[in-house]
Amino acid sequence: MAIRVENLCFSYGERPILKNITLDISQGKFTVILGRNGSGKSTLLRLIAGLSEPDTGKITILGRDMQKLSLRERAKLIGFLPQQHRPVFPFSVEDMVLTGRASYISLMPKKQDKDKTAEALERVGIIHLKDRAFTELSGGEQQLVMVARVLAQNPEIILLDEPTSHLDLCYQSRLLSLIRELVNQGLTIIAVLHDPNIAFLYGDEFIFLKNGAIQPLENSQKPWDMQVLRHIYDTDFQSVAYGDKNLVIPLTSM
């Protein structure tokens, strides 16, 4: 088990965001968290990443209690890619990716950190961008740089918060294929995605959230079952067969 979440609660002031979440996330799989806006998906991811503190509950990462891990230890286990990144200063791509090595560096990066940076850039296929200013890149290229940054961190688990939101179809497919490849190499990846079709095409396991609570599937139910999706998204869908899976088209009232 890569991650175990037990009785997790989180609220902003008086407003509960996550209600008693308990779940297990398998190792070496691509798990997708789905749900409507405001359902608590990103909050759950932030809590697992250790960026926010839960009110109650326990998170175990690869058998280790998250609360007892230092930030550096945590960063070596989990890499987190936030939804948006807008650096103010025009850092070069190489410098951006190098910051992913922070948990291994006390004061100044060493040669091995620079080698790991180059390796991460190669892995993502953007080594040619290494001297370009991050701020001058397209949204898609920026996202790939941030993935390289997470890879330079050398974690065992990667959390991605809506990684495809601002990307065109080409970059979406490139990024998701890369995620698939990384999962095939043994990494555990958890992502919050908006589009259930993309999730079904690339994901292995699915977590549905509604109003801050997990919506478990019944035994015979598939994630792409109309009944499930209608309940999660409060929208009607038309189902389209695609291989052994089903894709869905939202029905409009027009």
Add this chain to the structure above:
Amino acid sequence: MKRYILYLLPIPVLVLSVFIGPSGAVDSRQILIWLAKTIFSYHQDARINDTLIRAIIWDVRIPRILLAFLVGGALSSSGNALQSMFRNPLVCPYILGLSSGAAFGAALALATSRIPVQLSAFVFGILAVGISFFLARTKKSVSVVTMVLSGIVVSGIFTALLTIVQFMTDPFKLQTIVHWTMGNLHHAGWEKLRSSSLPIIAGMIGMFLLRWRMNVLSLGDDETRAVGLNPEIEKILILIPATLAASASVAAAGVIGLVGLVIPHTIRMMIGPDNTHSLPICFTFGGSFLLIVDNFSRTVASFEIPIGIFTTLIGGPFFIFLLKRLKVGWDI
């Protein structure tokens, strides 16, 4: 190549500055002969007044040159560090009320004549920054916006206190206070250099050691935490040496504006934002810049114009020129 030039820039500037000054009593030839005599112990020339040259070079120019260089370097490096920390290129070392605190401290000392001006300015400068920081601290986090806001408030309070001191003091002391706030180096001497160099050098070493971590912090709190550093601790670690160096500079030379804002920008435009290079180059370039400006302010008129005025008059147009000439895409 460009980096090496910027690293080595202080050498010619420091050396040439020894030959620049308002005194008509010595010329370059005499200085060269005196230097040769002092360093290599040869060449006797009865026409050269050793005592006078020694007094001008050793007691007046060299401490002033070194102080100007240190102050310029410290303000620029501090500005660079704080801009990274605040993730904002509009920040200068005075953002958290340092200059207002120091000005009040200096005014209080000048008005009461009971405490040393430099010490009082130094302590109140640090005090203002400390108050701003702790006011902005909520639970475990320190948000950049609340820090800037509390800096504005604390700065306003110290400015009001300064005005009260100015209002209540006699006209002669008022003139001294006003002159102090304009920033000047004409009281520079070995004693002042000694007392300010220690905190400046300590602050510089601190910032130098943390320069790569500034890169991490300048990407944002979440990004910093995600890669294993605690942004709150990093902010304190950077704020302490940056404040130490800037406060000691202000205490020694008064409020010298624009250097801490313009120089870090200029350096970033020239070599990029990587703090591993921009921070030390801010020191060498900022020091050289202030020294050149000070050379101007000492020689351009028959009376000495406060350097704070000159930094703005020279630095402002220079900065606008750079902004227009180099296409810089700040993403804010």
